[in-house]
Amino acid sequence: MDYRPQDLDRKWQSRWTSSRAFEVEVDTSRPKFYCLEMFAYPSGHAHVGHVRNYIIGDVMARTKRMRGYNVLHPFGWDAFGLPAENAAIKGGIHPEVSTRGNIAHMKGQLQRLGISYAWERELATCDTEYYKWNQWLFIRMFEKGLAYRRRSSVNWCTSCNTVLANEQVVDGGCWRCGTPVETRDLEQWFFRITAYADELLDATAGLTGWPEKVLTMQRNWIGRSEGARVKFPLESRAPSPEPQAPSPEIEVFTTRIDTIYGATFVLLAPEHPLVAALADRSPDPASFRQTVQGFRAQDRAARMSGAIEKQGFDTGARAVNPFTGASVPVWVANFVLGEYGTGAVMAVPAHDQRDFEFARKFDLPIKVVVTPDGRPVDASSMGEAAEAYGTLVDSGEFSGLPSADAQKRMIASAKARGIGEGTVQFRLKDWGISRQRYWGTPIPMIHCPEDGIVPVPDAELPVVLPHVAQFSGRGDSPLAQVAEFVNVRCPRCGGPARRETDTMDTFVDSSWYFYRFADPRNNAQPFDPAAVKYWLPVDFYSGGVEHAILHLIYSRFFARVFRDLGYVDQGEPFKQLLTQGMVLKDGAVMSKSKGNVVDPDTMLQKFGADALRLYVMFVAPPEKEVEWSDAGLEGSYRFLARVWRLVEHWRSAVARSTGTREAAWASLDAAERAMRRKTHDTIRRVTVDIEERQQLNTAVSAMMELVNDLYAFSERAVTGAPTHKSGEEEMAPAAGERPETVDVMREALEALARLLSPFAPHSAEEMWERLGHADSLNAASWPTYDAVVARAEEIVVPVQINGKVRSRLTVSVDISEQEMEQLALADPAISSYIAGKTVRKVVVAKGRLVSLVVQ
């Protein structure tokens, strides 16, 4: 029979489904393994880049299943999100319709690849049964003060009169009409992730199964920095008649309080609350405000293009440096960030490059207060700021102290005087989750004129996303236009009230779906804690690096929220993380717009699922980026066909020999022993490569080596090599053929079918069946190896003279170091080299090599 993979795909996929082969239940008597690939946004079509990740996970899942683990391997859909809504605005197809259609298509693609998912646990985040628990959790977080509301700026298109997501801002303009985007302040919901900043940072040290790269990215993202807050009092002017007089001081954050004697001016962010008040007091408030507004608008556009030039202007106000008592000017600067620290900085041009550039540009004073290496620094001639730590000069009572000591003393001094204190500042900000969008989880809150913000009672959850027929892309939040949705009675006072019309960021959906998979149909709670206790943490999590920060940090945050709610007992959800590399085509990431998408279905039709799976695993280690190659895929197909012919060639001989196996191991000849050794060593290598090294490409090459040896072994046996022609016939053992050879072949083919099955499950199942087995390869059928058999009897050991290999010795593996040395010196090739010279040193690495130093 010829190798027809497409038939095998169909046959085995339907068998797996009908036998519920991959469905699992909690079973505390067995070790569990939770294997998860990041769930998918249902964009419509999976390309081979996406698919690579699922295959990697499937190899792990199938291997662990065969190793006897109770394997949870679920899949689902990150189904809410902007693209579906954008498509609805442009094409008029309702997000619900397009999303469900896309899910159906992509699910078919994954099924055709034979990925071993527990499909009965499938979930989509747009299911009310799922997002209900987003709402439930939101309310719990609201109760604990972890969800709160405050004003924050959004992108606003004045032409469409609507809020834009960051992705909808293209080159600083609206994605639809190109109108320049403005910022506008709205009341929005936030999650207080900063409450866990320290813990999220510290716990990275315990994530030993994560790539160091990802941990570094998370640490940088959290961005802990130690420093101090110090108040610079504003110089009093004529008493202000205004009732809300500006705050009498400017608080700055600095990590270099040791340089404070050199603080010759103060800079405010354009967003700083004091700026508006200072504008009122300025001689020309209109132009003041216009300049500030210019800075704020510029900031957005400039983020895209890179660096922007430093700009600023003098507010006219002055503040007092609390350490020197000097009067310093207060400026507004475009590069000071409103959302970091206090939104104000003390500028020390001598010791901070940014301040230095600003001072030079605007001719502000530069004062040196730290000498890096003991040599004096001249303020007027320095070309750049001296940022290094050093010894303080010209700093009053602190002069002469090293920077680090000075920082401690200055913080103590500031604290004693009530003008500052040491603080820890994080770069991590609270997570803004409000989206003025339709296709997401409605935020379960009610705004009552009497009672303020009231959560929807648990009994009334879910707040179902109402049907919206028309998506214009204009105006308010889509939900705000649905009167039946918006108008509601206040749960507390019963009076008329309005529902919250914002929906949640879809990162909320993806921050806990891995818990839900443990118990996806629970209607009473987000999940049964006992089920999660059994299945979690995820033992193997794989996905793209693009999620290294947001998704993974939000998930770690949610894990701690669930922990503090008493639902899970530990705060790290992912034990091991693998970030798989992308698949490139013509050197670029696959994308529809580039037109370089490789469609898995086309490959499936040509070569079958197994060849595609095998190729993608073989081409490179999982973390690496790979370039797609049609020729490489063909090579994998050829390999599978080669294995297939080998099985076909031998299977009837193997079937007839049943019963003689094992008995014959003692009477093997040398070639049979070597073949058997190769079989057992291959089992060892493949097992280690998958489970320990997770280097799936070398696992495949180990199997290829085995097959190459089996062909040679087959050639040597009387039956000849399984050529294309002869493969079509069932070969009987030729006259005089040794039964031992058949036994060795059977052991090898059975091992091979099983080792191959995580990679090429359809072909492997079929081969297993054709070798005479009625059971499926699914459960607990991983081959074991005999370490004694796997060990070589003889090895070839190189002999080096002065670092160059001059001869090779074939020796027993058990040979002693002394014997090796003697054999090496007695070797004719070696003795002729060393004749007449002095052997100064002999190094023997047991079982590895002999190295002679000769003069």
Place this chain on the structure above:
RNA sequence: GCGGAAGUGGCGGAAUUGGCAGACGCGCUAGCCUCAGGAGCUAGUUCCCGCAAGGGAGUGAAGGUUCGAGUCCUUUCUUCCGCACCA
């Protein structure tokens, strides 16, 4: 600028603990088989010299440690990725 990863044949890559560099695959070459081959089987394939035996060179570059370095150390170059006025 800061941080991270990586540089190995024509190509993808392998080398697990400092011990035979180039496994395995692609591509290419030759032979066999065949009516035919874009199928299959066998052999070859880092570069240079040589009919061969063999010799020499060789893991981005330059040094170093070592009997021995792709692997460890120092310097340096290049590429990719992340962060990027975070005070």
